[in-house]
Structure formats: C-alpha cells, structure tokens
Amino acid sequence: MNILRFITAGSVDDGKSTLIGRLLYDSHAVSHDILHTLERQTRNKENGEVDLALLTDGLRAEREQGITIDVAYKYFNTPKRKFIIADAPGHVQYTRNMVTGASSADLVIILVDARQGVVEQTYRHSLIASLMGIKHFVVAINKMDLVKFDETVFNEIVDSYKQLASKINVQNPVFIPLSALSGDNVVDASTKMPWYHGPTLLQHLEALPIQPVDLQTPPRFQVQYVIRPQSDDLHDYRGYAGSLRSGELQKGQSVVVLPAGIETTIKAIEVNNKEVETAFAPQAVVVHLTDDIDVSRGDFIVPANEVPESSVDLEATLCWMSERPLHVGDRFLLRHHSASVKAVVKAIEYRWDVHQYTHEPVERLGLNDIARVRIRTARPLFFDPYTQNRNTGSFILVHEHNFDTVAAGLLHELPAPEPVTDFAI
C-alpha cells in the first residue's frame, strides 16, 4: 500500500467540500459520532439532509461565514491506498492556500460546475497546479444531476478544457462526469450516465500509478543535523543526518560536499540505526564520510559527477503570499530547506495574468500574484531547476523582521552562457 496526496480546487460553489465529504462518507472514513454532530449542525440550517460539506469546514469562524479560510488536511484509506487530501479553498483571494496544498500533491482534482463550464477560476487553478509541478490532472465535472446527466454538456466542457490545457503544461487530463451531492461516479458508478465508460473518481485515484520520488534523478542529500555522541565508546562517531531527496546513494560512492567543494567517499550509510549498502529517496538516513571534513547543517552531499547548479543570481517564479506588497530591492531570508541565506529581489520580470495566460510588466507584487523574478543571494545556492527536482528546486522567502513566510519560490535553469561559479565562498 502506498500514499497518494491530492488537492481539490474549484470555485466557491463548485461543491468541492461536498465532493470530499462524499469521498470520505462513501469510503466509510466518517465515524458515527462525527456524522451525529453533522446532523445536529445541519438541523440548525434550512434543508434537512446531512450537509457533507460540513465534514471539511472545520473552524467555527468558517461555519459562521459558510466559507473555508484555510488549507485543511483529510485522510482516508481504502484497501489499495492511503489518501491525504489537501482541501484548498476556492475563493479568489486564496491562491496562496492552493499553492500550499499543491506543493505536496501528486494529483489535482479541478472541479468544474457542469452548469457554468470552464470559468476564470478554472484557468487560475490549472495554471497554479501546473506551475507547482503536479503531473496528474483530473477534471471533475460536477453537478451533472443539474444538467440532466447530459453527455453534450460534458463533451463541451471537455473540449473547452482541452483548449485551456494546450496553453500550459497540462498533459492527459482525465475527465469524469459526476455528482458529489448524489454520489454518482464518485465512489460508486452512476447508473444515470450510461454514455460514460471510464472509472469513477475513486477508482481512478486508486488505480493511478504514481512514482512518489523519481529515483532516476541525480541523488541529492542535504544535512539537517550532525550526530556526534562524543561518548567514550563512540568517540569517533560523526554522522550526517538528513533525508535523501532524490535518487540513490551507495556505500563507497565518490561524493562532493557543497559548498566546500571537497571530494570524499561515503564510508557508511545508516537507515533506522542499521547499516545499509544503498539508500534511496525519500529515506531518512545518516551518512558517514571517509575524510574528516567540516560539514554542517544545510550542506549538500552529492555525487562528484552529478553536481547541482550553483549561483548567487537566481531566476525564479514567485508566488507572493503577503498582504504587504513586494518591491524590487526588498530583502529577505531565503530558506532552501535546511539552509538559510540572505537574499534581495533584483528585478520583477513579469507577472502572470492567471486567467489569460499572458505576461504583464509590473512595478510591484501584491498578495496572490505569481511572477517571474530575479534574486541575488549572499552565498551561492546549490539547486536543480524545479521542473527536474521539486525538492532542491524550491524555496521560501521569510520576512526579515516578523519572520512570516511571504513567498514560495520555484527555481529555473540558469541562463545558458552564465559560467558555473566555483565553490569557494
């Protein structure tokens, strides 16, 4: 059994919460006492039926306003998989929540209201999911009951979504007509749409082959913590603890420590306190090196023949997440997983029009803007382009004074003629 992480995205009234509620309910992930509470809450409202949307609308503040204000995580298991759902609100202001939910997702469910078809929000959500590197798209065409389960309506939406998909990097989206409210094609196959022969949503989620971490990509290991017991019996023990973020590492392999640039060999690898010959992503490991080198938190250990890019001048796509606007020249702490470095925004090249898929020049960025920027760091960053490695290709910007997380960043390949800088600081 493995894990599939997915995110749901839709406009305010697309029935997103109802869909998640339906998945949880029909896969028996909801306990009786929780249903009981729901029934009680629903009775305070007008219509009588249990409102499945209440399963995800967690906070009182949200229930009072009838909206979802934040990313909620929900869990359910079937005999085939464990599922982790990031429920990101569809409200126009909450791009940042969708970016958050999408960052860890393997799959996105784009909800489309069958009565509305592809709308502005569909463009926005699809672009974000695509930029965030999600490979698997499901377009759930919901509320089919309200269009009399009409195949023509479905086909029209499929056509217009395919046009959208051709403009950005969305490959092979899977289209499923369903009704979250009545349960058609969510878990159980609908009897009302005999023209549809594909899987139900859950069948698709269960059967989709996913490769959680690409083992073909170059190995990347970043030190989180140095284990040095310094006890009498373990006097010389010095282990570098961290997670293998991609690829495999072997005992005896030639590696280089970055940023120092010193070459050495892997003396031993431990996983769960036991020595192993090979470690693979995403294992949490302890690495030992043959030579006594000064290695600290945030340093990378990578194969000597497959080093990442490095530079102080970075090209990045930024999602701005703060109410305070971003101006050129603003300074931040850039957190690249276990490393942190000072950074300044040197230029805003363009902002995405997330509905037209065009680029526009801007002076500054506001909350929820997505833009291409240039950043300079105080020390070289060791990274891979985000499209090749979601881990080493990502960073966040942290406000220098209040330490809020103000942006998510995706790194791009360096411009071709730029020479790779040496490793010396």
Next chain:
Amino acid sequence: MKRTFDYLDHLEAQAIHILREAAGQFERPALLFSGGKDSIVLVKLAEKAFRPGKFPFPLIHIDTGHNFPEVLAFRDKLAGQLGEKLLIRKVEDTIRRQGLTDPRGKFPSRNALQTFTLLETIEELELDACIGGARRDEEKARAKERIFSIRDEFGQWDPKRQRPEIWDIYNGHIRKGENVRVFPISNWTELDVWNYIRRENIELPEIYFAHERNCIRTAGGQLLAITEHINLDTDDDIVVRNVRFRTVGDATCTAAVESTATTLEDIIEEITTTNLSERGATRLDDRISEAAMEDRKKNGYF
C-alpha cells in the same frame, strides 16, 4: 533494483525529517511526553532520528495528577531505558502558585488547566519549541494546524494568521517570546499509529489492552475508570466491564471503551471496524461544544 517503500515508511521518514528539522532550527526544544501511545511513538521516532546520539531535547510530562498508575509506571520505566532526561511539571503546583481554582464536580478534569502548566514550563525553561504527538485526524481544528505551528507570547494559536507551509520547508524563525509547536505525526491517523506500533513492536502501557475494571457509567452511557479523583455518589451506576482505553489523558475525562482486544492485532481489527472516532468515543471534554478544541488551542493548549 526494486525499492519497496510503503505508506508507513513514508510517514516514518517524514516524521524523522521533521524531528531533525526541529533539532536543527531550535535552540531549546522539548518533547512533550504524556505516556500515551502517540508520544511513545514520537520517542521511537526520535531514537531513529538521533541514535546513537542523545536526544537534542528533554522529555517533559505535564502532569495533571489525575493519572492512571500503569501509565506513570510505564513512563518512568521508558525514561530509564532511554537514558534521556525526563522533566515533570505538575498542574497541582501551578494551581497553588497561580491561585487557580481546581475544578470541582463529579468529574473534576484538569485537562484545561494543563495549558497553564505548559505555558509556565515554556517560560521557566525558555523553550522555543515543544514537540507534540497531535494528529490532524483527531479533530477538525487540528486538521487545519501547521506542522510548525507558531504561538504568540501567550501561547495562543491564531488560525487566521498561520504561516503557509509549502513543500516540506519548515519556517521556525520566531521573535522573542514566541514559540513553536511541532507535530511530526500530523499526517498519521489513529490506524496508522497502531499499524506502526505493531510493525515496530513498540511496548505500551497495559491500559491500552482489554482488562476487567470497575467503572462508573455516566448518564451519557460512557464508562469512566473509578479513581480517587472521581467523586462517587451512592446512586452511581457502578459496573464491572472488560474495557480498554483508546486515549490516555486526565483520568477523570478519559472514557474507556468496552473491548475484548488483548493484542495489537485485536486492536487494529477493532479500530478498523469501529464506528466511533477516537476522541468522540473517549473524551468528555470535546463533547461540550463543537468548537471546544478550537477554543482551547486559541488559549495555548497543545
């Protein structure tokens, strides 16, 4: 070469990653240890993250004084085996020091008062991070909380001002006075915890397994262990039942469930087929209102 890495391996690797990130980012972290199964799993994960070194944090038990004796005995035994520092801070002492009112009534739970002791302890030890075993599947408010959850000087959680948590980049930068709650097993469900306990063969306090016990049956039909802290009345409905506990908390507000599950296999089978949630089945304090947990967390609770 084929790599097998199942969902428990994923959850384990993620939790170890978070523990190491906490150790790397904070100067004075601590692990909140109650003797319950979730914190026992955390300890196991900490061993995997930091051995053969020492834990880079002490274990802290916020002690309500309303304990199950089996759990206290287990706590002390485990701390001894680990060779790690265990600090105990008592709600009793906070009540005395701050002149708080010890709850009265039939089931005088000190659950809410733990917050005061926790905040006092954070201040006393100048902790910048408290690692806890809370899971998002436990409760709706928890479903929305971050893995690194920032609390202000008063320990308060503000759900509307949470930092976005993107990829697995954890932002533990804080201002003076703020601190962070770290939840490494956020993405685990109750069933995941039990499957992991079985796979790793982790020892637990006996009260998690079915045993015969004198209980008081409440008006709502819940079974509470008879302890010295419950005020018995002559007309109480006293019953002897085969029970076990799904959670371990303040003994006056943690109900038992009727069960015949005496092994880990039995328990997993029982949880798989039960139709009551963990907290719904066992916690009196979450039934008071639908937003009970949300309110407690806003006031500094775990």
